[in-house]
Amino acid sequence: xxxxxxxxxxxxxxxxxxxxxxxxxxxxxxxxxxxxxxxxxxxxxxxxxxxxxxxxxxxxxxxxxxxxxxxxxxxxxxxxxxxxxxxxxxxxxxxxxxxxxxxxxxxxxxxxxxxxxxxxxxxxxxxxxxxxxxxxxxxxxxxxxxxxxxxxxxxxxxxxxxxxxxxxxxxxxxxxxxxxxxxxxxxxxxxxxxxxxxxxxxxxxxxxxxxxxxxxxxxxxxxxxxxxxxxxxxxxxxxxxxxxxxxxxxxxxxxxxxxxxxxxxxxxxxxxxxxxxxxxxxxxxxxxxxxxxxxxxxxxxxxxxxxxxxxxxxxxxxxxxxxxxxxxxxxxxxxxxxxxxxxxxxxxxxxxxxxxxxxxxxxxxxxxxxxxxxxxxxxxxxxxxxxxxxxxxxxxxxxxxxxxxxxxxxxxxxxxxxxxxxxxxxxxxxxxxxxxxxxxxxxxxxxxxxxxxxxxxxxxxxxxxxxxxxxxxxxxxxxxxxxxxxxxxxxxxxxxxxxxxxxxxxxxxxxxxxxxxxxxxxxxxxxxxxxxxxxxxxxxxxxxxxxxxxxxxxxxxxxx
Numbered sequence: 001x002x003x004x005x006x007x008x009x010x011x012x013x014x015x016x017x018x019x020x021x022x023x024x025x026x027x028x029x030x031x032x033x034x035x036x037x038x039x040x041x042x043x044x045x046x047x048x049x050x051x052x053x054x055x056x057x058x059x060x061x062x063x064x065x066x067x068x069x070x071x072x073x074x075x076x077x078x079x080x081x082x083x084x085x086x087x088x089x090x091x092x093x094x095x096x097x098x099x100x101x102x103x104x105x106x107x108x109x110x111x112x113x114x115x116x117x118x119x120x121x122x123x124x125x126x127x128x129x130x131x132x133x134x135x136x137x138x139x140x141x142x143x144x145x146x147x148x149x150x151x152x153x154x155x156x157x158x159x160x161x162x163x164x165x166x167x168x169x170x171x172x173x174x175x176x177x178x179x180x181x182x183x184x185x186x187x188x189x190x191x192x193x194x195x196x197x198x199x200x201x202x203x204x205x206x207x208x209x210x211x212x213x214x215x216x217x218x219x220x221x222x223x224x225x226x227x228x229x230x231x232x233x234x235x236x237x238x239x240x241x242x243x244x245x246x247x248x249x250x251x252x253x254x255x256x257x258x259x260x261x262x263x264x265x266x267x268x269x270x271x272x273x274x275x276x277x278x279x280x281x282x283x284x285x286x287x288x289x290x291x292x293x294x295x296x297x298x299x300x301x302x303x304x305x306x307x308x309x310x311x312x313x314x315x316x317x318x319x320x321x322x323x324x325x326x327x328x329x330x331x332x333x334x335x336x337x338x339x340x341x342x343x344x345x346x347x348x349x350x351x352x353x354x355x356x357x358x359x360x361x362x363x364x365x366x367x368x369x370x371x372x373x374x375x376x377x378x379x380x381x382x383x384x385x386x387x388x389x390x391x392x393x394x395x396x397x398x399x400x401x402x403x404x405x406x407x408x409x410x411x412x413x414x415x416x417x418x419x420x421x422x423x424x425x426x427x428x429x430x431x432x433x434x435x436x437x438x439x440x441x442x443x444x445x446x447x448x449x450x451x452x453x454x455x456x457x458x459x460x461x462x463x464x465x466x467x468x469x470x471x472x473x474x475x476x477x478x479x480x481x482x483x484x485x486x487x488x489x490x491x492x493x494x495x496x497x498x499x500x501x502x503x504x505x506x507x508x509x510x511x512x513x514x515x516x517x518x519x520x521x522x523x524x525x526x527x528x529x530x531x532x533x534x535x536x537x538x539x540x541x542x543x544x545x546x547x548x549x550x551x552x553x554x555x556x557x558x559x560x
Contacts, residue, residue, distance in 0.1 A: 064095030497523020
């Protein structure tokens with residue numbers, strides 16, 4: 001909400017705060033609505049722009065322009081930043097009269113059950129080495145349900161809502177705090193400590209700021225100001241995973257670089273300019289490339305798709321062995337579904353191919369450890385995120401040819417993305433940036449993040465992805481570690497893909513079908529992919545064998 005000093009008007013912006021306000025003509029405020037000037041967005045940012053009219057005492061002044069800017073940065077050159085589970089909200093104002101701003105969140109961020117009991121506190125900390133500080137609302141369930149979801153929403157973790165320390169704050173009942181701001185234009189710096197349910201006298205956690213855009217009512221020269229907030233949902237562990245060493249609570253990847261949540265939030269808040277710059281660079285390049293491939297509408301589709309893909313993921317593991325977990329959203333919540341990763345992998349090849357490697361890693365590790373009994377590639381790592389407990393009984397969703405073909409095609413795509421001679425030839429424009437050194441240590445990932453770089457004054461950047469001799473070495477290290485699995489999946493396709501028996505494909509809504517033409521072709525492509533994967537480790541005999549079979553099969557497929 002926004003209000004104007006000297007006026008009785010309050011202007012709802014987002015989130016329907018007017019539901020807590022009285023529309024009675026005898027109220028001490030008047031609910032009005034600003035002029036909505038529209039929205040714009042790219043892959044990382046959404047901006048909503050409003051126009052707030054001047055009070056009667058300054059009727060000659062132009063309206064204040066207020067922009068709500070939301071930034072969830074996609075940073076292809078910095079996995080460290082991408083692994084931070086936090087976003088920014090910045091409010092920009094421009095005008096010649098003063099405006100008060102009100103922002104709040106409620107407990108629905110930490111539970112899908114409105115009856116859940118929640119607790120909260122306000123913490124304050126110094127901001128880096130400056131004399132400024134931060135205020136942070138911390139909200140969580142009173143009794144967290146670790147690694148559980150309700151209505152596809154996490155029931156564990158703490159929400160951190162942060163702003164600068166010069167803001168006013170208040171925690172209290174929505175029906176009291178919001179109307180009081182509407183009357184007074186400020187908050188009381190008070191905390192209601194009567195912990196209760198999310199919608200039980202709905203507790204909300206608010207900040208307010210007064211923008212002093214002009215101290216003189218006789219001057220209409222516009223000035224600008226802004227305030228930035230960060231919103232983070234911090235979980236530890238982020239998932240449980242049936243890894244090679246057994247069922248493991250998986251820490252967030254950011255915990256390898258930051259000693260505490262406070263250190264994480266401090267870095268994130270101070271890093272805004274850098275994160276915004278990296279995200280803007282990505283969004284601009286994405287828009288250029290999408291337009292070349294389609295139209296303005298396609299630019300929008302690709303930008304929104306990028307958000308959805310990254311929104312379904314969480315980074316885990318360690319810098320020596322990073323992992324990216326994915327939830328099957330807008331469906332049944334399966335964990336690390338291969339035929340869901342498959343349609344997203346062009347995004348990862350374009351943006352940062354190492355993230356595709358981190359997605360495949362837990363699948364490869366789990367199956368390589370022998371915990372999955374079938375000879376074909378598994379459908380998913382668990383029936384519902386965030387529990388990657390596997391399918392020791394082998395009774396996952398039955399898509400054997402689909403998943404073997406998918407993972408082999410993605411494996412080859414990953415290998416090919418590593419092999420290029422010039423920067424222009426790289427599959428991603430960001431792949432060639434950074435050091436070309438190679439880590440031969442067999443105990444670490446071929447794509448480890450053990451040595452983050454500083455370039456052009458920016459800390460925490462990834463090294464280069466492949467290229468020159470490094471790419472061939474990385475491909476060989478990666479494939480060699482799990483080569484028997486790639487051969488196992490290909491052997492299954494050789495036996496069963498030419499005339500597929502009754503089974504599901506990724507279009508599982510159609511039910512199990514036999515002799516699916518597209519499924520047979522995907523299997524053949526998987527066999528062909530294996531011939532080139534074998535070439536990556538200089539296995540000439542295997543490469544020739546799989547190539548011959550794929551050519552024989554495709555000729556038969558054409559004849560059916």
